[in-house]
Amino acid sequence: MTDTAAAGTRTATQTASKSEQAYAAVKARIVDGSYSPGYRLVLAKIAEDLGVSVVPVREAIRRLEAEGLVKFERNVGATVSGIDPTEYLYTMQTLSIVEGAATALSAPLIGGPDIARARAVNAEMRACLQHFDPVRFTRLNQDFHSILFEHCPNPHILDLVHRGWNRLASLRSSTFRFVPRRAHESVDEHEALLRLIEAAADADEIEKAARLHRSATLDAYLAQNNAGSHNAH
């Protein structure tokens, strides 16, 4: 029902198979948090909700399983995956790696207009911090990074980044809490990142900066939730 992404909705609806429809619908509900981690996905129920039969729903769920958004167990059913903090750690770590790479690959292709757009978004983010609007902040954050990725020439990496974002979104709805102090730093890091890109810095340098940006958020999360197992990097 709640089509968050307005992209191509009209055309898509026309051509969308029921299986696509089910896939998109369930995915959207997971990402936006309607189905939170651990939620039991009953085929028949979803099928009825969507007005289709179970076969396409089942197919959709298996696809989501392959993307890591749901966990599937034989003869038992599917649940939305990723309840524990460990999952969050793994997802963030993976995302920091692919996102760093995507940003580095994309950087040489970013033009002046993109930079300007990114700056505008970042300015809005800063504004959000003042009137405390975490929801909008998160959305803008995604926009900001999307601008940095969108020129990435390697579609596979781009795909991995998007999957990471989706996983993150699904986890975030239940485990993530907004950390204003970290958010301030985040906005500053965005600015630094843009300067690096503008200066046509070394790809390694850009990658490292992008990766650290993400890792820092992970660290902030771990510190806040004082999770004991902080091994990596």
Added chain:
Amino acid sequence: MTDTAAAGTRTATQTASKSEQAYAAVKARIVDGSYSPGYRLVLAKIAEDLGVSVVPVREAIRRLEAEGLVKFERNVGATVSGIDPTEYLYTMQTLSIVEGAATALSAPLIGGPDIARARAVNAEMRACLQHFDPVRFTRLNQDFHSILFEHCPNPHILDLVHRGWNRLASLRSSTFRFVPRRAHESVDEHEALLRLIEAAADADEIEKAARLHRSATLDAYLAQNNAGSHNAH
């Protein structure tokens, strides 16, 4: 990840669902090259071959699509993906990134016995070069890297590496050609990588070495096929 635990292994094998069976079978055929890129996957035919109905086959193929091994088109059908050299480039580039990360994350956990095992494998690889055995060489190469990854604490990254290997295997069967000179260098790089790990080098250094190792193979491939579009890194 893999259910290595003896508990339930027998039962699991016994109860493998048809969908699971179809998934494994088709995947295996793609990876081993029986179905080469571009091959048309007709649901009914595969279903008949496997002695099951089309529903589980369809499900399996959709899962493989989500993994990137097949390309699916509405009302047309599925084909094994990845025909062109560009695809090879993207796959290798992605793999170099996730594999580099996996190796770096795994390195601190690698012990003496692992190093010894890896050295033994590498020695065998060197031997393969003398009596020119590309097939065995490729297999050993996979074994070598597997030893480096197997301690990677982040299952998501490990999963991405495995997917990359699978994609690579499916592409390789049609596009890859064995390059002895590069193979010699590869074996030397393995040795250097082991020394870095033994010396407990900086994670960044290990990651960079592992990534370059993979990138060099990509470069050799591109040089050999003198593909014009050599943009990245």
Added chain:
DNA sequence: GAGTACGAAATCGTATACGAAAACTATTGC
């Protein structure tokens, strides 16, 4: 009162069937 066994309900897994879309082929007109 606790634990076990049995039965009912819920849910999954897949075969079959049929409608719909695309691909292929043959025919007709120019």
Added chain:
DNA sequence: GCAATAGTTTTCGTATACGATTTCGTACTC
């Protein structure tokens, strides 16, 4: 000879149906 079109065949997409498996509740025994 070529192109466009109509008809045929192939193949996909999904609803329905039913057997298999798990789960949950209840009654029975110790």
